Amino acid sequence: MMRLAEIGATARGGVCRLALTDLDRVARDQFLSWVRELGCEISIDTIGNIVARRPGADPARLPVMTGSHLDTQPTGGKFDGVYGVMAGLEVMRTLNDKGIRTAAPLELVVWTNEEGTRFSPIMMGSGVFTGQLSLDDMLKKQDRDGVSVQSALAAIGYDGKRNPGHPVGAYFEAHIEQGPILENEGISIGVVTGAMGQRWYDIEVIGLESHAGTTPMDSRRDALLAASRLTVRVNEIALEKGGNTRSTVGYMDVHPNSRNSIPGRVHLTVEFRGPEENMLAAMEQELNQACDRYSEPGKLDFSIRRVADIKPQPFFPPLVDVVRNAAQELSYTHMEILSGAGHDAVYMAKAGPAAMIFVPCKDGLSHNELEDAKKEDLEAGTNVLLRSMLCAAEMLE
Amino acid sequence: MMRLAEIGATARGGVCRLALTDLDRVARDQFLSWVRELGCEISIDTIGNIVARRPGADPARLPVMTGSHLDTQPTGGKFDGVYGVMAGLEVMRTLNDKGIRTAAPLELVVWTNEEGTRFSPIMMGSGVFTGQLSLDDMLKKQDRDGVSVQSALAAIGYDGKRNPGHPVGAYFEAHIEQGPILENEGISIGVVTGAMGQRWYDIEVIGLESHAGTTPMDSRRDALLAASRLTVRVNEIALEKGGNTRSTVGYMDVHPNSRNSIPGRVHLTVEFRGPEENMLAAMEQELNQACDRYSEPGKLDFSIRRVADIKPQPFFPPLVDVVRNAAQELSYTHMEILSGAGHDAVYMAKAGPAAMIFVPCKDGLSHNELEDAKKEDLEAGTNVLLRSMLCAAEMLE
Structure with a gap:
């Protein structure tokens, strides 16, 4: 996370890395080099979503996916989005280190333009992936300088060939809470039951x-x-x-x-x-x-x-249970929480089973250069993500 | 008034004639030609105030002055300020027509920059005239383009030679109310007791x-x-x-x-x-x-x-009585009223006896292109001004 925070670092300790800018390209390139090291299969779709796939043992299984986004607000922080991507990377690294195979394939996704700051609307990549937003309409969206999404994707070399969207067996997304509830309660893991x-x-x-x-x-x-x-x-x-x-x-x-x-x-x-x-x-x-x-x-x-x-969007109750059980088994303090903000997981929940894992952030601050989170909470969330994905993908050895 | 309203007329029926612009010069030139026709002595002071003097019979008497301003708000109307100047002109014309002499001289003044829109502060000319504002400071004030009052005065040829300020025996100012009270009460004359x-x-x-x-x-x-x-x-x-x-x-x-x-x-x-x-x-x-x-x-x-x-500024009670008596004798409906807005008369009240006469305006609207007033009310106010000035200056024949 600290390596990515250098890409677009601001003087006040935050990050400004707007979607599909050259800085976004540098962060995506860094991500690709990391997942290539892990031996993942990489695909990029026509809206620029990147999916890194770690094969499973059973070709009949749907993938278990995790991920989030690498773009930030203009005065954003180091954790919003990036944490979910890096937690997924850490899951894959851990499985490689331990030589663990899963029945289902695992996928780590970087969604295009979650923040919606340079190009509106927000959550563009997951919206197109799940068929909630029209690919053609989104490619035509322009920033203030009249640059379209399509030409911005081409300019940074992330205009992929794959058609967006494929069935996903389970989607988990780890994210900082962006509010003060977990911190105030002194709790490490938010078991997210849905979005308001x-x-x-x-x-x-x-x-x-x-x-x-x-x-x-x-x-x-x-x-x-x-x-x-x-x-x-x-x-x-x-x-x-x-x-x-x-x-x-x-x-x-x-x-x-x-x-x-x-x-x-x-x-x-x-x-x-x-x-x-x-x-x-x-x-x-x-x-x-x-x-x-x-x-x-x-x-x-x-x-x-x-x-x-x-509309309010509940997450898939069996997957919410998977997250709760993982936190329980790992002996982390946890509580149910609702997401007040939008997330890529909300679109994913409209197309298949999805759930989220929240960790506390300092003073509840987000979309702010002062955004911060404790290492132990980030580690706890990553461990819950690992255990949840293994549960959904079935660990073989 | 309708002739002056053509100078800077706006499409929506209002007037835009900012202080010391070329349009202000045209209005001032028009004023000068009118008062020259009446045989007045004209003097212009170093802040650009114009005083037109109609001599009195008794050289020992202090002048009885009236007037107001010709500058407007950017989306101003036809009556704010202009009415007080034109009511004074009508008083002098009437006295000339009737061959009436007064013991005291009469003075009709056009104050520089009452509105304070192009050059701040408001009521600049009367502020300098009464020693409430510093001449040197005011001449240095600049508009947004960096043009100073001094150079704007020179550019329109109204950088006079006279030192601002001389004793005044009584100052009357006729003005539209700029509020809804008189109209709501159905009353023609506001006897202004002071300013808030x-x-x-x-x-x-x-x-x-x-x-x-x-x-x-x-x-x-x-x-x-x-x-x-x-x-x-x-x-x-x-x-x-x-x-x-x-x-x-x-x-x-x-x-x-x-x-x-x-x-x-x-x-x-x-x-x-x-x-x-x-x-x-x-x-x-x-x-x-x-x-x-x-x-x-x-x-x-x-x-x-x-x-x-x-601070609240009361007007000089004997002069307020003069206005009240004039309205009474002319059988106009009248009531006491306080001015909620600033006027040149407020500065004049700090240096000598002063009073004001209000007439109703439509819907209480002012600083608005839709500003309007009834002919009969404007006439009533002018008649009260005439009678008040004659009372203070002593009519001789």
Whole structure:
């Protein structure tokens, strides 16, 4: 991990290695040299996903796959994504060192463009692999400079020939938690039971721009005041709902944004996350009611547009059990946890059995140059991954 | 007024005529040709203020002055400032038409750069005239292109020779209200008793930027949530205080301002206005208490900086009475009103007797291309100005 962290290292100790840049190529090349040393068969598909295969003894078995991504946020850290790839590499190295064969083949995957920073959307490689995203559409996506995914892949020599997607018997992904729960609880292994659903909204509040000095309080149509009331209410909605739901106003844009003007127009975003669809539906209802209430009919207009609706995605219960049992047998402290963020494993769970292993990260920080994790936790997660893969692939000797 | 509105007319029916631009020169030239027709003596001072003097019969009397400004906001209207200048011109024309002499001389002034849009600060000409602002400092002020006030004055030929400032016996300024009170009350004349005090604050809220999906509600340090609570509270402060106080959050800047990030930092402005200093002091205390409360010690930091402290400025009561009596004698509906905005008359009130006359404007709109006012109200205000000036200057025949 520390070798990869040098590729795109930032002054503040983080990593900036955007998808399909030259730095991404250097990291991919380094990965290839490592898996070649292990004797893996390598294939690259047309969206640039790299799969390194360690053959199994039984040609009838579906592969047991693990992996994650090597691209980072612009001010990213050393662990997000990279940990899952390197944990998988360590699993393969350990099996080679010990001379262990498995019945099923093992595959280690590097997904293209998980972060979605240079090219939108996020989780592009696993989305195409699982048929959730269209290959043709994704190849045409452009960055801000008008460079397409297709030409960026060609430019770094990772425009592979293989058609994306093949059956997978079990997919495991190790990842830092990116939140503070495990650290706060003092627990090493998060047994991830699924990923939360998400609903995203764009909201516009229209009032009337007027002079802050000359407009009496009772004549105002203050869009920022209404937006602030809504922000306070949005926070309450998740607190009242409980059950691990989350609600956030992350973006607010005020017009004309001048000290002496009562704001006439505010754009804001609202985001709800939760483990169950009915919770999200109830939160949406609360949001609509709040907008009605704060519009004070005739004074302010709220327009609400839902811009994303991602269903909660449970992981495959038997595989979740495999992870839990592995942690148990290795005597690591562990707890069930839900993923609040998206991961390649979420797309993989739509196409076949999948599960995830979380390890704590310092202060819950991620997408941040200060991202950090303890060696012993990273080792614990890797041992759980090893044991889980051996269980699914069946260890022969 | 409609002739002046052509100079810098905008497509939406407003006016853009920034201080000391070529358009300002055209408007000033037009003004000069009008006052020359009336036989006025013209002087221009070193900050560009134009004074047109109609001599009085008694050389011992101090002048009775009126006027306002010809510069506008970038998306300004036809009435803000221009009305006060043209009402004064109409007063002089009427006296000439009727052959009326006054004991005191009358002066009609066009103040330089009231709006403060191209060159900061606002009310530059009257500030220098009354010794509240330094001439040398003001001449050095630059616009965004690095052009100084001094060179802009020279470029349009309004770098006069006279030293700014001379004693004035009484100063009256007619102006649109720029707020909705008179219109809502159905009243033609606002007898302005003074200008509100103002306190401005810059506030920074520091929390912790983190992932909106992975950070549980109870682990958040959400700077936008705290800023929203403060915005709601700021609004309550003026409502609770009553007595014509006003409180506004007009500006809010959110960092990183991303849908999926809990905001770690917010800048906002708070502005209080009120008729009495003790009210403003009490409001400031409430603001400090609110910041303490919403900081939830250890979670968020608020830094509060007071960036302006403008004392309430009463107008000269005998002159306010003159305005009230004039409206009364002319049988116009009238009411006392406080100015929530700054005006050149506020600086003039620091150096000598001053008062203002407000007339209603449509929907209370100002600093807006849709600014509008009724002919009959503009006429009423001009008649009150005429009568007030005659009272102060003593009509001789």
